[in-house]
Amino acid sequence: MFKDYPHKNKILKNQPNTIIKSLADKSVLEKEFYILKFLENLSFVPRVSNFDGKVFLEEKLSGREMIKDDLSEDSIKELALILRKIHLLDILPSIKKYIYNDFLIDGKYQPVSIMRAILKEVPPQIIDKHEDVLCEIARNIESKLKNKNYQVSLIHGDLSLHNIFFQKDDIFLIDWTDCRLDISSCDVSQLFYLLDLSHVQQKIFLKHYDMDYIDDEILIFHRLLLLLHDLAHSAIKGEMLDEDYITKLSLECKIFYER
Ligand SMILES: Nc1ncnc2c1ncn2[C@@H]1O[C@H](COP(=O)(O)OP(=O)(O)O)[C@@H](O)[C@H]1O
Numbered sequence: 172m173f174k175d176y177p178h179k180n181k182i183l184k185n186q187p188n189t190i191i192k193s194l195a196d197k198s199v200l201e202k203e204f205y206i207l208k209f210l211e212n213l214s215f216v217p218r219v220s221n222f223d224g225k226v227f228l229e230e231k232l233s234g235r236e237m238i239k240d241d242l243s244e245d246s247i248k249e250l251a252l253i254l255r256k257i258h259l260l261d262i263l264p265s266i267k268k269y270i271y272n273d274f275l276i277d278g279k280y281q282p283v284s285i286m287r288a289i290l291k292e293v294p295p296q297i298i299d300k301h302e303d304v305l306c307e308i309a310r311n312i313e314s315k316l317k318n319k320n321y322q323v324s325l326i327h328g329d330l331s332l333h334n335i336f337f338q339k340d341d342i343f344l345i346d347w348t349d350c351r352l353d354i355s356s357c358d359v360s361q362l363f364y365l366l367d368l369s370h371v372q373q374k375i376f377l378k379h380y381d382m383d384y385i386d387d388e389i390l391i392f393h394r395l396l397l398l399l400h401d402l403a404h405s406a407i408k409g410e411m412l413d414e415d416y417i418t419k420l421s422l423e424c425k426i427f428y429e430r
């Protein structure tokens with residue numbers, strides 16, 4: 172779940188009104204097609220058609236990828252309402268097989284197993300100092316969630332500016348290859364992290380998103396996982412590890428404990 176799988180040759184042809192999409196992994200292509208079909212009555216996803224096992228057609232949006240300067244109060248509100256809608260959808264049984272997530276047990280999020288899985292991916296010399304604290308944080312989140320009433324739901328799973336499209340004043344979410352069944356706060360935290368939303372912007376988002384199980388602790392927990400994911404990713408690619416990340420990570424742990 173934490174590895175970034177590059178999706179090779181996604182866009183085969185870029186025609187005036189249609190995009191022909193394909194992927195090396197046909198099961199991921201099939202998943203994206205059927206999820207977009209499932210969502211087709213919603214105004215914020217592109218229409219798709221003609222899946223033949225190898226390619227499908229996707230409505231070409233006339234707008235552009237979002238940029239940070241587009242993040243006005245109105246667009247943050249719209250993003251919050253879009254995510255709220257997705258996260259409250261009833262999932263059809265026929266769709267469940269495409270978004271299956273083996274980290275869930277009895278439909279519940281498993282912070283401790285997820286933390287352990289991601290810690291295995293990060294070079295031990297970095298994790299050594301932090302492992303106990305990180306596992307304790309995961310255990311705390313797990314016991315807190317036991318008393319909270321939350322549902323896992325369809326989440327987009329890849330909310331970067333590249334996958335948020337602006338067409339006139341409307342927002343669209345594209346690129347559903349990483350969607351899955353999960354606790355919906357994952358999407359929220361990823362959006363905050365990748366769009367680098369300020370504290371004020373996060374507050375605006377949360378006011379409109381309005382899901383009462385979400386609190387600072389769960390958001391900080393997901394943020395830690397995202398930081399660890401980036402660390403693991405740099406290590407897998409053989410890149411130099413960014414000291415900045417390591418400092419950030421320690422700081423996040425500290426903040427968590429000093430609250
Ligand atoms: N339906 C669409 N309409 C217009 N542009 C699109 C559409 N789908 C994708 N694109 C453009 O192509 C880029 C890559 O497509 P995407 O589906 O996000 O694949 P990936 O990120 O896996 O390469 C997007 O960031 C966007 O700029």
Ligand SMILES: [Mg+2]
Nearest residue numbers: 333334345346
């Ligand atoms: Mg993309």
